[in-house]
Amino acid sequence: MTRGEAAKKREEHEVEFSRIVAFSDGVFAIAITLLVLNLHIPKELHGESVGAALWHERESLLAYGISFAVIGRYWLIHHRLFGEVTGFDSRLLGLNLFYLAWVVLVPFSSEVIGDHGSETGGIVIYAVNLAVVAVLGWVMAADAHRAGLTRLRSEDEREYRYRAFFVALVFTASIPVSFVAPSVAPFLWLALFLDPVERFGVGRAERSTG
Amino acid sequence: MTRGEAAKKREEHEVEFSRIVAFSDGVFAIAITLLVLNLHIPKELHGESVGAALWHERESLLAYGISFAVIGRYWLIHHRLFGEVTGFDSRLLGLNLFYLAWVVLVPFSSEVIGDHGSETGGIVIYAVNLAVVAVLGWVMAADAHRAGLTRLRSEDEREYRYRAFFVALVFTASIPVSFVAPSVAPFLWLALFLDPVERFGVGRAERSTG
Amino acid sequence: MTRGEAAKKREEHEVEFSRIVAFSDGVFAIAITLLVLNLHIPKELHGESVGAALWHERESLLAYGISFAVIGRYWLIHHRLFGEVTGFDSRLLGLNLFYLAWVVLVPFSSEVIGDHGSETGGIVIYAVNLAVVAVLGWVMAADAHRAGLTRLRSEDEREYRYRAFFVALVFTASIPVSFVAPSVAPFLWLALFLDPVERFGVGRAERSTG
Amino acid sequence: MTRGEAAKKREEHEVEFSRIVAFSDGVFAIAITLLVLNLHIPKELHGESVGAALWHERESLLAYGISFAVIGRYWLIHHRLFGEVTGFDSRLLGLNLFYLAWVVLVPFSSEVIGDHGSETGGIVIYAVNLAVVAVLGWVMAADAHRAGLTRLRSEDEREYRYRAFFVALVFTASIPVSFVAPSVAPFLWLALFLDPVERFGVGRAERSTG
Numbered sequence: 001m002t003r004g005e006a007a008k009k010r011e012e013h014e015v016e017f018s019r020i021v022a023f024s025d026g027v028f029a030i031a032i033t034l035l036v037l038n039l040h041i042p043k044e045l046h047g048e049s050v051g052a053a054l055w056h057e058r059e060s061l062l063a064y065g066i067s068f069a070v071i072g073r074y075w076l077i078h079h080r081l082f083g084e085v086t087g088f089d090s091r092l093l094g095l096n097l098f099y100l101a102w103v104v105l106v107p108f109s110s111e112v113i114g115d116h117g118s119e120t121g122g123i124v125i126y127a128v129n130l131a132v133v134a135v136l137g138w139v140m141a142a143d144a145h146r147a148g149l150t151r152l153r154s155e156d157e158r159e160y161r162y163r164a165f166f167v168a169l170v171f172t173a174s175i176p177v178s179f180v181a182p183s184v185a186p187f188l189w190l191a192l193f194l195d196p197v198e199r200f201g202v203g204r205a206e207r208s209t210g
Numbered sequence: 211m212t213r214g215e216a217a218k219k220r221e222e223h224e225v226e227f228s229r230i231v232a233f234s235d236g237v238f239a240i241a242i243t244l245l246v247l248n249l250h251i252p253k254e255l256h257g258e259s260v261g262a263a264l265w266h267e268r269e270s271l272l273a274y275g276i277s278f279a280v281i282g283r284y285w286l287i288h289h290r291l292f293g294e295v296t297g298f299d300s301r302l303l304g305l306n307l308f309y310l311a312w313v314v315l316v317p318f319s320s321e322v323i324g325d326h327g328s329e330t331g332g333i334v335i336y337a338v339n340l341a342v343v344a345v346l347g348w349v350m351a352a353d354a355h356r357a358g359l360t361r362l363r364s365e366d367e368r369e370y371r372y373r374a375f376f377v378a379l380v381f382t383a384s385i386p387v388s389f390v391a392p393s394v395a396p397f398l399w400l401a402l403f404l405d406p407v408e409r410f411g412v413g414r415a416e417r418s419t420g
Numbered sequence: 421m422t423r424g425e426a427a428k429k430r431e432e433h434e435v436e437f438s439r440i441v442a443f444s445d446g447v448f449a450i451a452i453t454l455l456v457l458n459l460h461i462p463k464e465l466h467g468e469s470v471g472a473a474l475w476h477e478r479e480s481l482l483a484y485g486i487s488f489a490v491i492g493r494y495w496l497i498h499h500r501l502f503g504e505v506t507g508f509d510s511r512l513l514g515l516n517l518f519y520l521a522w523v524v525l526v527p528f529s530s531e532v533i534g535d536h537g538s539e540t541g542g543i544v545i546y547a548v549n550l551a552v553v554a555v556l557g558w559v560m561a562a563d564a565h566r567a568g569l570t571r572l573r574s575e576d577e578r579e580y581r582y583r584a585f586f587v588a589l590v591f592t593a594s595i596p597v598s599f600v601a602p603s604v605a606p607f608l609w610l611a612l613f614l615d616p617v618e619r620f621g622v623g624r625a626e627r628s629t630g
Numbered sequence: 631m632t633r634g635e636a637a638k639k640r641e642e643h644e645v646e647f648s649r650i651v652a653f654s655d656g657v658f659a660i661a662i663t664l665l666v667l668n669l670h671i672p673k674e675l676h677g678e679s680v681g682a683a684l685w686h687e688r689e690s691l692l693a694y695g696i697s698f699a700v701i702g703r704y705w706l707i708h709h710r711l712f713g714e715v716t717g718f719d720s721r722l723l724g725l726n727l728f729y730l731a732w733v734v735l736v737p738f739s740s741e742v743i744g745d746h747g748s749e750t751g752g753i754v755i756y757a758v759n760l761a762v763v764a765v766l767g768w769v770m771a772a773d774a775h776r777a778g779l780t781r782l783r784s785e786d787e788r789e790y791r792y793r794a795f796f797v798a799l800v801f802t803a804s805i806p807v808s809f810v811a812p813s814v815a816p817f818l819w820l821a822l823f824l825d826p827v828e829r830f831g832v833g834r835a836e837r838s839t840g
Contacts, residue, residue, distance in 0.1 A: 013713070015648065015651075015713070016709065016713045018225065019651060019655055019709055019712075020709075021225075022228060022232060022652060022655055022707075023655045023659050023705065025229055025232055025233045025236060026236055026655060026656055026659030026660070027659045027662065027663055028233065029233050029236030029237045029240060030236070030240055030659060030660055030663040030664075031663055031666070032310075032314065032372045033237055033240040033241055033244065033314050034663065034666065034667070035314065036241070036244065036314050036315060036317050036318050037244070037247075037667070038264075039315075039318040040321075041227065041325070041326070042317075042323050043319075043325045045326075049329070049331050050322065050326050050329050050330070050331025050332050050334075050335065051330075051331040051334075054331070054335065064315075065311070068307075068311045068314070069307075072307040072310075072311075075233065076300070076303060076307075078235075079226065079229055081221070083225070090706070093706060095262075097698075097699075097702040097706075100662075100702075101695070101698045101699075101702075104662065104663050104665065104666050104698070105666060105669075105694075107666050108666050108669040108670075111670075111671075112671050112680065115671070115673045116671070116675075119679070119680050120680070121679050121680025121681040121683075121684070122680050124680075124681075125684065126678065127716050148336075205671065228435065231439060232433075232442060234467045235439055235442055235446060236446055239443050239450060240446070240448045240450055242447065242520075242524065243447055243450040243451055243454065243524050244450075244453070246454065246524050246525060246527050246528050247457075249456070249525075249528040250528075250531075251531070251532050251535070251536070253535045255536075259539070259541050260532065260536045260539050260540070260541025260544075260545065261541040261544075263541075263547065264541070274525075275521070278517075278521045278524070279517075279521075282517040282520075282521075285443065286510070286513060286517075289436065289439055289440075289443075290578030292439075293433070293435070293436045365532050401464065412526065437638060438645065441645075441649060442652060445649055445652055445653045445656060446656055449653050449655065449656030449657045449660060450656070450660055452657065452730075452734065453657055453661055453664065453734050454660075455662040455734065456661070456664065456734050456737050456738050457664070457667075459735075459742075460738075461740040461741075461742050461745070461746070463745045465746075469749070470742065470746045470749050470750070470751025470752050470754075471751040471754075471757065473751075474751065474755065484730070484735075488727075488731045489727075489731075492727040492730075492731075495653065496720070496723060497725075499646065499649055499653075503643070503645070503646045614694070616679075622831050
């Protein structure tokens with residue numbers, strides 16, 4: 001019996017399946033909302049104005065914006081993947097949990113880079129965390145695809161892989177740069193706004209809607 | 211192919227659609243609940259009574275009440291909007307995420323105004339945050355309406371716009387006031403309890419139930 | 421047109437209705453989970469053992485247990501009420517939000533009583549908060565019942581009222597006691613384990629399952 | 631009338647039932663996500679590098695990993711149990727709430743063991759918390775099974791019991807060890823990666839999919 005045959009069919013276990021999705025959504029929603037706890041203006045300002053205190057928080061605010069965008073994007077990808085999932089087994093559930101464990105770390109990394117964004121160590125922690133999420137997202141998609149648990153066509157799966165590789169590449173590339181020029185490294189992340197599939201047609205499937 | 215035709219139809223993707231709604235609800239629910247973390251009575255009171263310590267927290271308690279009411283109201287509006295949505299595409303999802311990023315900031319702004327409510331800077335941060343949420347809510351509604359992704363009639367859309375403009379106006383108007391008389395500015399927000407559509411019939415649609 | 425006729429019917433707006441319920445559940449779930457943030461053992465113990473530090477936290481642990489049980493019980497009551505709701509309007513939504521605003525305060529009150537459980541002020545804050553939740557829960561049930569928005573029979577509604585009054589009474593009664601003998605007042609709350617309807621048949625409806 | 635007959639049938643109260651499940655999932659999702667709040671790198675490092683500060687957090691990171699895995703596993707078990715539940719009454723709801731109260735304590739215990747992992751007291755708190763969750767999970771399953779509220783066959787129930795006993799045994803066994811050799815005790819928990827049912831066929835039901 002193959003994994004695909006042994007797996008629980010989604011249509012026969014709709015309640016159980018939607019619980020997995022709801023749990024994942026809950027974790028994403030909480031992780032993205034906890035980002036706000038990294039923002040603080042001290043109660044005692046010692047003569048400083050509130051505006052000046054906000055200006056001191058600019059790196060944390062920037063980290064909030066980037067992390068919200070990145071978690072949001074990962075959520076959209078997760079959302080699209082599970083929209084195509086047709087069956088699940090304990091391995092997919094295990095991979096999903098492992099993936100979520102790295103998503104939940106983002107508020108921590110985001111706090112670190114907000115406080116230490118100009119230091120190599122801060123950038124490395126953040127970049128490693130987000131690269132791992134991208135790679136694990138792809139591993140989950142590829143594993144489910146290979147096991148016959150998705151409706152993904154091979155071209156779709158390839159598109160996934162290219163996208164995940166691109167995100168992981170951007171974050172990984174910033175690591176060596178952070179050792180040489182820590183203040184430059186975060187600017188590399190702007191490349192994330194490019195979409196290699198949309199822009200260069202790399203590994204493009206013919207699907208029209210996404 | 212227009213955006214409306216390219217978008218995923220809600221009735222064909224009910225599970226995916228309800229995930230978007232559930233994720234948004236989760237973010238709203240967490241943001242509204244995190245407001246409580248801004249309330250504290252110190253463990254060590256140095257001879258002060260608990261009642262006196264609570265009295266010192268009165269501005270934070272007020273901020274809690276206002277922020278809870280405002281997030282709650284925004285949630286009701288979001289709730290009503292998505293009740294009329296008939297399709298979704300990546301642009302609506304993106305706008306929704308951007309909108310939520312500003313909703314999640316409210317616990318931060320609320321902490322700031324609880325601690326610095328009598329200073330210009332504290333009032334400006336709070337007013338800007340809430341005005342942006344109101345405007346973005348309207349942008350999302352208008353954009354979805356124009357793209358044919360909602361069942362909203364033009365009159366309903368106009369009602370939306372008036373309401374959002376009114377909320378944004380109240381918060382924006384308090385900003386210049388806060389430079390002249392910071393202690394007066396928050397009282398302007400009481401105007402939010404007026405509903406321009408209900409009260410003055412501005413841009414009123416003939417709909418009977420809401 | 422009566423309120424009951426003007427309200428949205430639940431069966432026609434199942435998605436919208438389940439969003440309200442899901443949002444309320446989310447708020448309950450987050451509020452009950454945030455209780456854990458009130459528990460702390462310092463990182464630096466200055467020679468004290470971990471066990472001794474836990475013993476110093478005993479009042480906070482007790483507050484955690486009581487608050488978890490009380491929020492859990494309120495959730496069950498909310499759960500049962502909304503299981504009988506057949507329609508909703510903006511007034512029910514508004515009351516529900518106001519009710520939730522007081523539920524969300526419980527982690528704050530719980531922290532206060534954990535730190536100041538032997539002082540009058542700490543007990544009053546906690547007792548007032550929980551009495552208000554009980555009363556608001558009943559107001560919401562009674563209002564929905566009167567407007568014809570529930571399937572509740574009059575006997576059921578009476579049962580609700582007795583239960584809510586009993587909980588509110590227990591908490592209210594502990595307030596004057598806390599002025600005379602603060603260390604005795606919390607013991608009155610043990611009376612909550614009595615169920616006036618089950619035990620004394622006060623206002624008992626003939627319903628067999630609950 | 632037996633408990634099974636008096637209980638509400640799941641298929642007749644699908645909305646109410648799914649609320650219980652959604653509430654439980656929410657609590658699990660929040661508890662697992664709050665684990666990240668135990669991780670911190672100070673803002674002021676006094677000349678220390680970020681990497682060195684992360685190294686000082688290694689015990690907290692390890693505690694994060696273990697706790698995420700354990701809560702995740704408990705969630706999977708809860709998930710599977712409620713997939714087989716066919717009816718519910720107030721006793722099952724009460725047990726579920728009591729069970730969740732111990733799940734929500736895990737972020738606290740996890741913080742304690744992250745800070746005091748080499749001391750007997752820290753290990754005991756963590757081990758007791760997780761053993762209690764395992765035992766309560768089994769009590770809930772057994773009670774529901776006995777009352778005829780599940781589709782579980784007796785063999786499945788036996789499998790449940792063996793798994794829960796094994797987890798509880800591992801945590802309980804580490805307690806005496808922690809008094810003699812606190813640094814060794816946590817290594818016993820690696821035994822959790824063994825699955826007594828899969829590995830040794832103890833109490834194995836003939837079911838093929840899990």
